[in-house]
Amino acid sequence: MIKSQKISFFAKLKGFLELARPKQWIKNLFVFAALVFAGHAFDEDYLQKTTLAFLLFCLISACVYILNDIVDVNKDRAHPKKRTRPIASGIITPKEAVVFLIILLPFSLAASFKVDFFLGIVILVYFLNNLLYSLVVKHWVILDVMSIALGFLLRVIGGALVIKVYISPWILLCTLLLSLFLGFSKRRNELTVLQEDADSHRKILKEYSLEFIDNMLSIVTASTVMAYSLYTFSSNSENYYMMATIPFVLYGIFRYQYIIYQKQEGGSPEETVLSDVPLMINILLWVVTSIIILYFI
Incomplete structure (x- = not known):
């Protein structure tokens, strides 16, 4: 009280x-x-x-x-x-x-x-x-x-x-998969931080386990990379320069996984992005590169 x-x-x-x-x-x-x-x-x-x-x-x-x-x-x-x-x-x-x-x-x-x-x-x-x-x-x-x-x-x-x-439906699909990745990452962080008190704070956490969430993360991670890659291959534009942005997406996902597994963070995606300098730089480079490709090439 x-x-x-x-x-x-x-x-x-x-x-x-x-x-x-x-x-x-x-x-x-x-x-x-x-x-x-x-x-x-x-x-x-x-x-x-x-x-x-x-x-x-x-x-x-x-x-x-x-x-x-x-x-x-x-x-x-x-x-x-x-x-x-x-x-x-x-x-x-x-x-x-x-x-x-x-x-x-x-x-x-x-x-x-x-x-x-x-x-x-x-x-x-x-x-x-x-x-x-x-x-x-x-x-x-x-x-x-x-x-x-x-x-x-x-x-x-x-x-x-x-x-x-x-x-583009590809953008919607990539958004869906990326948000699932962030959502399961959040659940994993809650399990890790709260440990035995997890289900007392959020009842649904008793339905999750680290092994189950890791399996889900593996699926959505691979799906996100594939969906984004296919989007760049099938872009409506006549060039395929958007393929050059794939490494930024790969690094961003891998960096976020590093934060989840090694730093045991990721419970708040916005705080993770704003506090991790390499991740912020990577996102900025992806944005700049995408704009240059979409508008000037």
Whole structure:
């Protein structure tokens, strides 16, 4: 039980900001996939619409994180890292978090539908998927990770719909496989960090084992590399220079596996990416190389 304590205004303000988890908004960069691969990255109108979609996904993501923290507050208090979150630590009360959610959620949805009807539908589905995950699906083995993967797919689809462009099925497949890779990596980290207390923090973890997750990771890793490679081979463009980006994808996946197995990290993909310099440099090189190939060759 968290003891009552006097919290300053600035501590509260910081708590509300942390409740929205801005560090995790890096996941919403998937919204820009359609913009880049459709060849409109330097088109001001398309860029503005996609950036707006990105911000809307950040708002709805904040709603999801607030909801998760409200639902999981007791479990978070028993977690070695999550116990420092605003609600679990007592900086923000559950009632204050509910009020924040009641204000932010309608605004996010209304703004999404105002920008684009179909984007609004996607963002609504995104929230409902996360709501079902928080209440039900997170207790279903395998489907819990697939639900997380669906969130990444919806980001890519939303980015395509807001600028009305075609998105290659290969991009959707690669996104699905990569997000499954990240999801199973997260589960593995939870098993490793929490050990014998794993199922008390997240009940679904009793359905997983390191051996089972390692098998799943082997499948999605190989599938991701194959899918991305086939995409570069069958690119709509007449050249095959995108094949030059395959080494970056290989290194990125191998580096992430190194982080998972050797450093025993990877529980938070966004923190892993932002804290690992070689991985950040590799992603930047992949982005730059892809843009040069797609736009200047």
